[in-house]
Amino acid sequence: MSEKEVILSIRDLYVNFYTYAGVVRAINGVDLDIYKGEVFGLVGETGCGKSVTSRAITRLITPPGRIEKGEIFYKRNSEVIDLLKIPDEEIRKIRGDEISYIFQDPTSSLDPLYTSGFQIAETMVVHDKAEWNEAWKKAVELLKETLIPDPESRVKNYPHELSGGMRQRVVISIALSNDPKILIADEPTTNVDVTVQAELMDLLKELQRKKGTTIILITHHMGLIAELTERVGVMYAGNLVEIAKVEELFENPLHPYTQGLMAAVPNPLQKIERLIPIKGSVPNLIYPPPGCRFHPRCPKAMPICKEKRPPRIEVSPGHFVECWLYVSEEEWEGKNNE
Amino acid sequence: MAGMGRYLVRRAITFIPTVFGVLFITFTIAFLMPADPARVWAGGQKASPQVVEKIRKMYHLDEPFWAQFYYFTRAILTNSIYSPVTHNLVSEEFMRRIPITLNLAIMAMFMIVAMGIPMGIVAALKKDTAVDNAVRILALIGYSTPSFWIAFIFMWVFYNELGWMTLVGLPRPSEMITGIYILDALLLGEWKIFIEINRRLLLPAFILAFILVGGLARYVRNTMLDVLSADFILFAQAKGLPPFRLWRHALKNSLIPVVTVVFFMFGGLLSGAIITETVFGIPGLGVLYFAAISNLDIPVIVLSTLYAGLIVVIISLIVDILYALIDPRVRL
Numbered sequence A: 001m002s003e004k005e006v007i008l009s010i011r012d013l014y015v016n017f018y019t020y021a022g023v024v025r026a027i028n029g030v031d032l033d034i035y036k037g038e039v040f041g042l043v044g045e046t047g048c049g050k051s052v053t054s055r056a057i058t059r060l061i062t063p064p065g066r067i068e069k070g071e072i073f074y075k076r077n078s079e080v081i082d083l084l085k086i087p088d089e090e091i092r093k094i095r096g097d098e099i100s101y102i103f104q105d106p107t108s109s110l111d112p113l114y115t116s117g118f119q120i121a122e123t124m125v126v127h128d129k130a131e132w133n134e135a136w137k138k139a140v141e142l143l144k145e146t147l148i149p150d151p152e153s154r155v156k157n158y159p160h161e162l163s164g165g166m167r168q169r170v171v172i173s174i175a176l177s178n179d180p181k182i183l184i185a186d187e188p189t190t191n192v193d194v195t196v197q198a199e200l201m202d203l204l205k206e207l208q209r210k211k212g213t214t215i216i217l218i219t220h221h222m223g224l225i226a227e228l229t230e231r232v233g234v235m236y237a238g239n240l241v242e243i244a245k246v247e248e249l250f251e252n253p254l255h256p257y258t259q260g261l262m263a264a265v266p267n268p269l270q271k272i273e274r275l276i277p278i279k280g281s282v283p284n285l286i287y288p289p290p291g292c293r294f295h296p297r298c299p300k301a302m303p304i305c306k307e308k309r310p311p312r313i314e315v316s317p318g319h320f321v322e323c324w325l326y327v328s329e330e331e332w333e334g335k336n337n338e
Numbered sequence B: 001m002a003g004m005g006r007y008l009v010r011r012a013i014t015f016i017p018t019v020f021g022v023l024f025i026t027f028t029i030a031f032l033m034p035a036d037p038a039r040v041w042a043g044g045q046k047a048s049p050q051v052v053e054k055i056r057k058m059y060h061l062d063e064p065f066w067a068q069f070y071y072f073t074r075a076i077l078t079n080s081i082y083s084p085v086t087h088n089l090v091s092e093e094f095m096r097r098i099p100i101t102l103n104l105a106i107m108a109m110f111m112i113v114a115m116g117i118p119m120g121i122v123a124a125l126k127k128d129t130a131v132d133n134a135v136r137i138l139a140l141i142g143y144s145t146p147s148f149w150i151a152f153i154f155m156w157v158f159y160n161e162l163g164w165m166t167l168v169g170l171p172r173p174s175e176m177i178t179g180i181y182i183l184d185a186l187l188l189g190e191w192k193i194f195i196e197i198n199r200r201l202l203l204p205a206f207i208l209a210f211i212l213v214g215g216l217a218r219y220v221r222n223t224m225l226d227v228l229s230a231d232f233i234l235f236a237q238a239k240g241l242p243p244f245r246l247w248r249h250a251l252k253n254s255l256i257p258v259v260t261v262v263f264f265m266f267g268g269l270l271s272g273a274i275i276t277e278t279v280f281g282i283p284g285l286g287v288l289y290f291a292a293i294s295n296l297d298i299p300v301i302v303l304s305t306l307y308a309g310l311i312v313v314i315i316s317l318i319v320d321i322l323y324a325l326i327d328p329r330v331r332l
Helices: A050-056 A088-094 A116-125 A132-145 A164-176 A194-211 A222-228 A246-251 A256-264 A303-307 A329-337 B004-032 B037-042 B049-058 B065-077 B090-125 B130-144 B147-161 B181-188 B191-228 B231-238 B243-270 B274-280 B285-294 B298-326
Strands: A006-019 A022-035 A039-043 A065-076 A079-082 A099-102 A182-186 A214-218 A231-236 A239-245 A312-316 A319-322
Touching: A006 A050, A022 A050, A022 A214, A022 A231, A022 A239, A039 A050, A039 A222, A050 A065, A050 A182, A050 A214, A099 A164, A099 B231, A116 A132, A116 A164, A132 A164, A164 A182, A164 A194, A182 A194, A194 A214, A194 A222, A214 A222, A222 A246, A231 A246, A231 A256, A239 A246, A239 A256, B004 B065, B004 B298, B037 B049, B065 B298, B090 B130, B090 B181, B090 B191, B090 B243, B090 B285, B090 B298, B130 B191, B147 B191, B147 B274, B181 B191, B191 B243, B191 B274, B231 B243, B243 B298, B274 B285, B285 B298
Parallel strands: A039 A214, A039 A231, A099 A182, A182 A214
Antiparallel strands: A006 A022, A006 A065, A065 A079, A231 A239, A239 A319, A312 A319
């Protein structure tokens, strides 16, 4: 990979949720670099920590959740800041301005008591990008850009007066209103119907091409991953188990979980005769399995998998995997004696 | 809001069957009571049979149910229902007492809202801490304490020991503007009377408030927690809204269910507080009900129930209108 500029790098991130049942160890040491201008895909089953990871980036973790430790470096122009260390007011200024979000459900993302125009304009006003009058005008333009018909009257509509697809366009308009550097799209099309999904995705692609926005796309839709992303991270039970370029991941998945995932969902790049489910179910993260969290379901599990967490190995340039299968004998010894 | 006029007319028409239904049910229950009202009204056991007979004729008590119901309904419509016990025109009796009960209800409601809503918000913010538990315990104590008991304790402390309160008379301001003494005294700037009214009514109002305030606080807390955990609050945070704007979104959304509870509490208070008014000797509606029940004063009992029903109907109309004003999803 050519020397691309890293815009965001997550180091050793741990997030716990303190529930009545016990401490849920939701994010368990995630390391990830995001390059400027790329579309990065994050995949994994429901509850594997994709959303939590993405929200932790701007500290959008509310109690009972807590970011335990880690560093999230964000490169802003020439300086590098740790988003987990800066004051609340600073992170507030970054949210919705430099790093913005699109959430899964457009219906519940919008406040039912305010018009769509108000909610878009508000995002600009709170970041001192515009006064109210001007912000309203920009809201109309944003709705035009996100291809909402008749934007002049739509800004005056309340969310319940809009269709699901239009609501998600309003949410996208909000996310784009301040020209973010990084856009985190958390399953942006899961709750809209299929025809609208394609349109929304074209919209995001177009945006990325025009403005060079860095996009982190969270989804469990392999088709979207193949179509839109350049690199992909696979999450399992709070760990980022594999990171690779998208073609590489589809052609040569290394981690047994990724292999299982590829066999279990329709593969957009090649024909599969039968879908094979992964045996077992996602572990309870209050009592996560020791060692590698995937070992109870892993067809290739070895004794060491139960004991020690696998290290991250760069198997080929840019292709990382956290699995004992790819640790050579000597390294194994070395890791074992650590 | 274009449909408001039409909506009000439509709702007003639905009032009629509702109110008539309340009247019919209450009258039926009163009719079926295994007691002889004529004898009670004539003076009880010692009453002479002639007098009892005369009263029975006078109030049509010897006629069948439907005839009695007809006479009663006609008397309501012509405003000619007199209490057989006090011989007062019942509507006048109500008019005399409503301002007093209203006055007490407004004072109590003011305290409930002024204490309950902030308490609820703080409890939501400090969820599962000592503050939250304190509100929970207060709500429980309020619900479960007999009001006459706290009334006596408070009387003893604030009247006997401290002498801050008075227990007789109810001063009136020199003029009636709104008909509510405490407001009129304020509007006229008659401070002495304002203070006297407070010395007389603050304790009973506080007791009414004490019973209900914890309930409201708990309700506000739960509503607030629901709203705070809504996706749109997280999204508003992701938009980078500063705290005061987040609060605006959260509070406005919490307001909708809270409005209902507050107004129905107010409706309950308007119907009169039998125990508190009786204990404090406040000549409001509660005392009237108490006397009516003790004396088998059926016309007053039926009309009181009718009045309470009317309050509920009107309050729910007001709540509907407020909903439409706050929530764009509700169109009248």
